[in-house]
Amino acid sequence: MPPQQNAAGTNSDRYMRAFASSLAACSAQAQAYGKCLSDRLPEVEKGCCQREFQSLKQCFVKEFKARKRG
């Protein structure tokens, strides 16, 4: 089946672009999360950076909803 498409490109292209720009808009939270992980290397446990991830996710979801249309 050919990929679904509209004027702005295929659905997956638009999703990827929205994902990338939302992540770029939340770069501070992303850096914090990455720093948390690298501080705990090599013993990374489940949920050890939960707080940083939650703030990243909140920022990301907000940005993504704004961008999903365009």
Place this chain on the structure above:
Amino acid sequence: MSCLLAPTLPCLRQSGLAAALRIAWQQQQQQQQQQWLHTSSAQQMLQAGLENPMDLFDRSQKAVQRDRAALLRRSLHRPDPLLLHITERLLDRLEDCLSSFPTAVILGGAGEVVAQGLAGGRAGVQRVIHMDTSQGMLELAKERAAEQQARHPPGHVPETSYVLADEEYLPLADGSVDLIVSCLGLHWVNDVPGTLAQIRRALKPDGLFLGAMLGGQTVQELRISCSLAQQERQGGVSPFVSPLAQVRDAGNLLTRAELALPTVDVDTFVMRYSSAVSLVSHLRLMGESNALQVKRGSGLSRDTALAAAAAYQSLYCDEEEGDHIQATYQVMFMTGWSPSSSTPKAAKRGSATVSFHEMAEELQKRGAVAGRAEGGSSSNDSQQ
């Protein structure tokens, strides 16, 4: 074409005993496979809908991914720069060969770029057989060849036949082709030693095999970021980046396939991307998306994907442009010749007539500078 297809009927010259032994062995293998299939682990895998539980990669999924990659590449007006670079480095080895190769086979990978590189009578190529598991890639290659032919005088592009075939089951008769090129195709093959053995058998004596494979360090950053994110989000790790051969394995693969004069050299490229998402898009365009058989769930969950992208962004940011990321590509270039009576053998120990010291002096006299590469400016200028 029919003369190149392997005979399907058993060879009539075999004695009845040999044929009976072969049939008995096949039956025993089938019986063992049936017994194994009844075990619980195999049943689980079969119920999960896997094609052949013993294979690492899902070849049919890879063909579908390559169809999509062909669609993506069709909209580009020029070949992808990384693929072009790797292909040129691979085909450059043809310039070191004195022999010419009238019949060449292109096996999967960056096929249409290789085909463009072999045009114009390079290395004496007159006929090309282009094989791929993906129909889309063959169509793309046909289109590119037609475009190239339109821009040059007739006869520039060698006569090409397109075959839908799997690298693991080569439909080539023994000793039928002079050159086989596989540029970035072999790292998705389940049985690489078997494929190389088939390649060696299909080559005429003194035929050449050129291969480029992605090595173990490729997208190591992606591997690590995915593992870290999975460990933190889900508490466990499952593979999202396929296992790749190590450089030390490449030499073994060539000698095991009995290819003579094997050489392996490694090039490492570090590419800069604006984000992890553009890296994944590029991999998809090159047909390098994940095709592992064993996958938990249906891929990365959204949380884990977000965590992995964020981890990548912060752990592997580029030195020059801080908001970009780096990705490593390690490409192993392999060459091997099919053995013949005229293959040079290794010299006997103690038969050397020149010492390394004398050779180094001679090279220095002719303008090479010991140590650094940029030192020999005077000789380079005279060559230009």
